Amino acid sequence: MASTPTHNLNKVTNPENPPTRHGLAGAVPKPSKAKPLTWLFGIFCTLLSSAIIIAGLTVLIIYLIFRPRSPHLFISGATLNAGHIDTDMGIYLNADLTILANFSNPNHKVNIFFSYIELDLYFNNTLIAAQAIPGFSERAGETVLRSLHMVTSEVVIGEAKANGWWKQVNENKIAMEVRGRFRTRSDFGTLLHITYWLYSHCSIVLSDPPGGVLLSSSCRTKR
Ligand SMILES: *[C@@H]1O[C@H](CO)[C@@H](O)[C@H](O)[C@H]1NC(C)=O
Numbered sequence: 552m553a554s555t556p557t558h559n560l561n562k563v564t565n566p567e568n569p570p571t572r573h574g575l576a577g578a579v580p581k582p583s584k585a586k587p588l589t590w591l592f593g594i595f596c597t598l599l600s601s602a603i604i605i606a607g608l609t610v611l612i613i614y615l616i617f618r619p620r621s622p623h624l625f626i627s628g629a630t631l632n633a634g635h636i637d638t639d640m641g642i643y644l645n646a647d648l649t650i651l652a653n654f655s656n657p658n659h660k661v662n663i664f665f666s667y668i669e670l671d672l673y674f675n676n677t678l679i680a681a682q683a684i685p686g687f688s689e690r691a692g693e694t695v696l697r698s699l700h701m702v703t704s705e706v707v708i709g710e711a712k713a714n715g716w717w718k719q720v721n722e723n724k725i726a727m728e729v730r731g732r733f734r735t736r737s738d739f740g741t742l743l744h745i746t747y748w749l750y751s752h753c754s755i756v757l758s759d760p761p762g763g764v765l766l767s768s769s770c771r772t773k774r
């Protein structure tokens with residue numbers, strides 16, 4: 552019975568004497584403690600969404616300014632200097648192929664740097680030769696030609712593939728594949744650089760050795 556009146560008194564006296572007027576130490580921090588946190592969170596969210604929007608716009612603007620395109624590999628020329636199957640002690644392929652590889656940078660504003668280039672030669676999915684060439688850079692719109700000498704010496708191929716070789720020699724159309732791997736860096740101005748791997752796949756058809764000429768070539772380059 553005695554506690555209820557005092558309780559009521561407190562409740563009544565508080566609204567009558569607002570804390571601000573009397574500067575009550577216990578009452579002031581309560582509202583101000585909760586508010587800065589919500590404010591900080593609001594500011595954080597605003598900053599975060601602004602940062603995301605600005606980053607997105609920056610990427611879009613860089614894309615629109617530079618219009619980046621992947622560099623390409625073409626086989627501009629090839630000569631099958633030699634090629635025969637050795638059946639003395641098993642079934643082995645020997646071949647000698649010269650390739651003129653055309654690396655083109657189709658960009659108008661992006662420079663390209665190849666730090667690592669490897670070209671592998673395949674006959675019917677069997678790796679028969681490989682070559683790595685020193686890296687180089689290419690300005691926008693530039694084309695670089697590199698001559699590669701692929702030598703195949705006593706590479707084991709099965710009877711089925713040897714029969715395929717002889718059949719193609721009879722038709723004077725020898726099909727091979729050139730697969731390329733390139734460590735590539737795109738330079739957007741001087742500040743922004745992006746490094747990635749590029750893979751090229753070229754199908755080439757040559758006439759019979761010696762002096763086999765390039766009859767057709769088609770390449771695909773992708774990331
Ligand atoms: C290399 O490729 C580029 C781009 O397709 C082409 O314009 C150029 O003529 C090619 N160069 C040679 C020597 O084939």
Ligand SMILES: *[C@@H]1O[C@H](CO)[C@@H](O)[C@H](O)[C@H]1NC(C)=O
Binds near residue numbers: 712714715716
């Ligand atoms: C490729 O080799 C397979 C055996 O691995 C053979 O059956 C096929 O005929 C060959 N293809 C050509 C185009 O020679």
